[in-house]
Amino acid sequence: MTDIVLIGGGHCHALVLRLWGMNPLPGVRVTVINPGPTAPYSGMLPGFVAGHYVRDELDIDLVRLARFAGAxxxxxxxxxxxQDGQMVHVSGHASIRYDLCSVDIGITSEMPQMPGFSKHGVPAKPLGVFASRxxxxxxxxxxxxxxxIGGGVAGAELAMAIAHALSxxxxxxxxxxxSTxxxxxxDRARAKMRAALDAQGVDILENSExxxxxxxxxxxxxxxxxxSDFVVGAAGAKxxxxxxxxxxxxQDGYITVDPTLASNDPRIFAVGDCAHLAFDPRPxxxxxxVRQAPVLFDNLRAVISGGVTRPYKPQKDYLKLVSLGRKSALAERFGVAWGGPLLWxxxxHIDRKFMRQFD
Known part of the structure; x- marks a missing residue:
């Protein structure tokens, strides 16, 4: 048996499992390690917080997905x-041996350096913990x-969703x-977002540490x-x-990967937010x-079967869709911004289409 171990049930690994179930390799055993039987889909989190979705709609069922993939x-x-022993250590479980390994565990908004945060704060990431709290x-x-805490796009999106849910x-x-x-x-997208925050009654406290x-x-x-009786940490994800x-x-704590998504150890790959694309850095x-999934799938198979790996080529820009609390959204691409219910x-449609892949 050749053992592939997928650490984390992130978006990329979920799609790899789906692809594997449709086209497995004989003699290969796949194991998924995840702190829970489900993995939340980040695109639907603001809608869940606002009350537009229930929890079951937010979560990818990893148990059913693993069964489909034979994992x-x-x-x-x-x-x-x-690395020397080719083992993954797991809390509360025996270590798992691998021949190939991939890491897709995202990032965390935990702020251990801030006094009182571990006791009184709720990190926005990991998403599953936040959704439950x-x-x-x-x-x-x-x-x-x-x-x-954190006035970036993610923090503002959560603020509007929370304000709508508790209206x-x-x-x-x-x-x-x-800062700001x-x-x-x-400029245009910022003005629209600030107007939406104001419409939802969200107070903005700037230049305040x-x-x-x-x-x-x-x-x-x-x-x-x-x-405050509910404090969310949405700044300084690490x-x-x-x-x-x-x-x-x-690189700054993220696993550096080459165009094939492999780390400096060719047996270990990394994808999603926990990876640093040294060859073409991206936010x-x-x-x-999501776009890394077919490349990772092909390259895992290529390494096992002695085939040729292929490079991942990230797009230069993408359509950013931000929920505005109510069933309205802001879209931005190439510096141009639009807003309204049609965009929600x-x-x-895009989010539900993504989730339907795992039905």
Missing amino acids: QLINGAATGID WDQYRATATDPKVAI DRAPQVTLIDR ALSALG VSALTQNGVMLVGGQELS PHDWIAETGLAL KAGVYA GLKN
Whole structure:
């Protein structure tokens, strides 16, 4: 038997499992390691937070997908890779041997360096943890006061979704940024996003740095305290800490890969947000992970069968669709921005089409 181990059930690995189920290689055993039986789809998270989708619509069923692919699913979190012994260490489980390995574990918004965050904050990533914590809060909050740390597109999208979901309870939703919110957007897209935030009643607190979280809310540098009973960390997403101990070549903690998506160890691949495309750097976005899936699938098979690997060529730009809380969305590409309900319909169509692949 040749053993392929897929660490993480991210978008790319989910698609690889689907492809493998349709065209497996004899004599190859596939194992998937993931901390849970499902993997949330990031594109539908804001819609889930806003109440447009239920949790089952958000999650990819890895149990059913692994069964379709003839793979085994290990319910646990990977904690390390031993390159010499070709083993993946898993929390609460025996180590798993591999001949080929691929890593697709995304990134985390955990802020361990911020006092009080581990006890009082909720990281926006990993998505599964956030979705569960949000479900609990939405069901019980009576006088909601929510703070989102990080005024980028992801933070703003979550702020609008939260404000819409809690609109019947007169929520206080505050978006906090240490500099200028939405600075990564072009002027037109930024203006539309700020108008949408204002329409949803979201307060924007700029040039404000958080010093600590307490039981009562958010402490800012300078002593000001912002009352909050649900604090979301959506700033400073970073690689998972255990990657630094693997001995793989890294860039700022991300696994450096070549055009074939292989690391400096040719037996280990990396895809999605946890990978750094050294040959053609790109921002962290799910669209790249989706496009990497057929390349990873082909290259895993090529290495096993002695075939020729092929390069992944990331697109220069892509259509960015951002939910605006209500069933409305903003679209931006090549610096041009549009907004409105029709674009939410387009986003909903694209997201549901992606999920239907796993039915």
